Amino acid sequence: MKRALVLFNQALRWHDNLLLSEHAYFDQLIAVVVLDPAEYLTEQYGIKRASAQRLQAQLKLLLDWQQQWQQKQLVLHLRIGDTTSCLLQLAQQYQAQSLIAAEPTAPEQYQQLKSTGLALRLYDINSLLQHQLRPDLASLPKSFSAFRKQREPELLVQRPLQLKFSGQFYGETKLALDTVSADFISRYHTPTAALLNEAAALERLTKFIWQQRAVLHYKQSRDALDGDWNSSLWCFYLANGSLSPCYAWQQVVDFEQQQMANESTYWIRFELLWREYFRWQMRQHNSAWFSKNAFRPPLDFSAPIPDKRFELWCKGQTGLPLVDANIQMLLHTGWMSNRGRQNVASYLIFELQQDWRLGAAFFEQHLLDYDCASNWCNWAYIAGVGNSGARQFNLIKQALTHDPHGDFVRHWLPEKTTAGALVHWPEAKVQLQDFWLPFLKQLKSKA
Ligand SMILES: Cc1cc2nc3c(=O)[nH]c(=O)nc-3n(C[C@H](O)[C@H](O)[C@H](O)COP(=O)(O)OP(=O)(O)OC[C@H]3O[C@@H](n4cnc5c(N)ncnc54)[C@H](O)[C@@H]3O)c2cc1C
Missing domain, CATH: 3.40.50.620 (HUPs)
Known part of the structure; x- marks a missing residue:
């Protein structure tokens, strides 16, 4: 047998x-x-x-x-x-x-x-590039643009297979659970926890694409800091394997063919390609991604040493409202928008001068969509290690662009009651950056 x-x-x-x-x-x-x-x-x-x-x-x-x-x-x-x-x-x-x-x-x-x-x-x-499309790791393009240009035209992603369910599955009921596992479950299982299963995934997919048709404005809305239909929220299900990326991709293509294609419908596939790029990057360099400069030699796996500023960042108490509000959102919900992630990461790395791996570890702890490749490679990407140049964001400009009336900040930091954009004004403990000054002036003018 x-x-x-x-x-x-x-x-x-x-x-x-x-x-x-x-x-x-x-x-x-x-x-x-x-x-x-x-x-x-x-x-x-x-x-x-x-x-x-x-x-x-x-x-x-x-x-x-x-x-x-x-x-x-x-x-x-x-x-x-x-x-x-x-x-x-x-x-x-x-x-x-x-x-x-x-x-x-x-x-x-x-x-x-x-x-x-x-x-x-x-x-x-869980990859788009399966079977004959599987890339050769040795000749993987270094940049996302090169990867995308190379793979996009040939990405004839397979229609999800109509598979015959195997009749070979066998198991003895008494072995379904052992006592160690049962003890762990009785200790940690909480009925009120989020259920991020396949049914929820397919419901979200259908609503996002076909019912709300949110896929048609995705490119314009994806940078929002919150909101039910601004981005897909497929991340949880793609990360835990309850949603097939090929199926999600194919549903977008079906929508494009049956209803309408525009730059937004293209853009969600573009973002799925970012996920794909990082998956192959992770496979190419493996655990070298966890070195201080990622896979750039010399490899340095020594543990980063945080200071007080990291602790305050983790609690959402830096004094910079946009950063603190995003961290509060993460702590409460287990999710943060892509724009929020980029902003808090940039602030931690460049303004607070902390090792990017601390931020990646903190995100790993809290994100309900935690995915090893997407998380660690995105952090490395912002830090400018591995294949990338550094990506530093102007946090005041970001606040004015993505939360122009301060509503997001007031929602997550209810103790901040200043009306309008002025709620973004940094607290006294924040070290002001020269390159923020023109935007701080803009904030003041909105008082
Ligand atoms: C510092 C940092 C850490 C991150 N950590 C994770 C993580 O642990 N898990 C994770 O799934 N994503 C991570 N991302 C990528 C991105 O922020 C999330 O995938 C996205 O915000 C999830 O929301 P959504 O499903 O509504 O995304 P949408 O905007 O609707 O995008 C659709 C899908 O495309 C993929 N995608 C979108 N943007 C990216 C990206 N930049 N990199 C890789 N895939 C992307 C995701 O699978 C996402 O579900 C991280 C980004 C940054 C900047």
Whole structure:
């Protein structure tokens, strides 16, 4: 009897999921998901890797996935513990020699799978460039522009496959959960946590594209700091694998063909290409991304040393309202807009002179859409390490452009009651930057 484990981490969906299909070589498939506490409860640079909010959302998602299997009278094994050990133990229980999984981008996750010593079959179900479109890492273009120009014309992204669900899945109900995992669940499971599952993903996708037709104004609205329909909010689902990027891409193309194409419908695909670019960049340079200058030699993995200014930034108490309001939003909701992320990152790196990796670790802790490649590569990109030149933003100009009436700041910092744009005025403890001066004058003129 030939058996393989099928690991559903970052593959928590019934649509466009090769892991669910027939695997000719095997007689039986053993479905499993693992939550590794090391990825949530340990620390990096003294910063916890996941907030309670992020851990609880992931736990809820996995429990929901297990329940969906139960409803189909199938067994999905849920394990909480060291990934490699959990997989090996299950492989031993079922006499399985192989492991089928979604190909990860995070070097740590790839290593966990390799360390099992099981025969690996990885399917890159969370990339746009799958199968014959898979890039050669050795000749990957360095810049996003070059990557986009090279790949865009040939990106005939496959229509999501109509796969036959495999009848090979097998499992013993009594092994669905072990006692260690059950104990962990009773300790950390919170019914009120966000449920970021496939049903929520598909609902959001349909509403964003077809019902609200928000895809038609995406290019103009994507820089907003908040708002229900200004950006897609697909990030949660793409990050946890409950939404297929090929499916999302194809839905946009279908909309373009059936309803209307404009620069906004193009732009959302353009942004999905940024995600794609970073995935391949992460795979090319692997853990070198976590060095101080990313993969630029000499590699330096020594832990960054934060000072008091980092602590205040993390609490949203820098005294610069635009930064503090964005951080408060992140702490409360687990999300921040792309524009907000760029602004707070720039401020931390260039004005507060902190190592970019501290900011990346803090985002890893709090973002419910945390994705290793998108997070660490975006931080490196703003810091100007790796492949990029530095990207410093003028925070006062940004405030005037993206929160011209101060509404966003007053919402997240209710103690600030100054009317209009003047609410952006930096507190006395903020060191004013020369290049802010013309924009500070503009703020004053609005008093
Ligand atoms: C410092 C920093 C850290 C970030 N960390 C993450 C992270 O951990 N996880 C994450 O998914 N995104 C991250 N991003 C990228 C981007 O900010 C988010 O993907 C986006 O804000 C999520 O909201 P949305 O789904 O509404 O995006 P939309 O604007 O609707 O974009 C659609 C999709 O395109 C992709 N995308 C958009 N912009 C980017 C980008 N700059 N880089 C990569 N992919 C992009 C995302 O998958 C997103 O869901 C980060 C950006 C910065 C500047």
